[in-house]
Amino acid sequence: MKPLMSNAKQGDLFYIPAMNKEGKSGFVIGRYIELIPTNVGHLIEVFAKFYTERPESLAEVDKNQRLFRPIMCSLRFAEIPRWKILFGDPGYDKSQSDYDSIAIAFDTKLWIGGKSRSATKDELREFEDSTCWRMHHIVFRVNAHLAGIFGPNDRYDYHRVPKGQRVDDPAAKEEVIALAEAMDARFKSWEEEEKASKPRKRPVAQS
DSSP: OEEOOTTOOTTOEEEEEEEOTTSOEEEEEEEEEEEEGGGTEEEEEEEOOOBSSOOSSGGGSOOSOEEEEEEEEOOOOSSSOOOEEEEOOTTOOGGGGTGGGOEEEOSSEEEETTEEEEOOHHHHTTSEEOOEEOHHHHHHHHHHHHTTSSOTTOOOOGGGSOGGGSTTOHHHHHHHHHHHHHHHHHHHHHHHHHHHHSOOOOOOOOO
């Protein structure tokens, strides 16, 4: 498994540490879409299915429903271990992400399907804002959606999140870091198990 870095390819599928409503640790899967021009941020989408075991193939990844609308992120992992790419997808096309309908609200403009246009403040409120998410903050958001605090088309609203689950709560941050470290260790373990299960190549006999 390759680490998720700024050179990710369109369609790459990666894990995001998560905790479900029942408090069980696991992960959801995100997909890399593109780097938005002028380096505003990396555009990703996050799918709704919660996993406790690693999918064995690309075909096992459930991409039918998003957990929330596509967002921009930094891909800088300062606080938590770098996530891993589970699968590449050479057949990916941005239309599979309904790219033409992806909309992000900037100060006075609406970016939609790769193009910008002017928009009113009332119109902009209907769309995902232009926050470039820090990577550990994405875990907070994933957990809030899995807990049912937000629906799939809701913006993240800090004030709707219980105080003990907010991004600026020191104990909550420690829990997210511990979750990310635990999932990193679990994926490393799965990777070692996979390597150990592969038959060793026999040495070529010398004539």
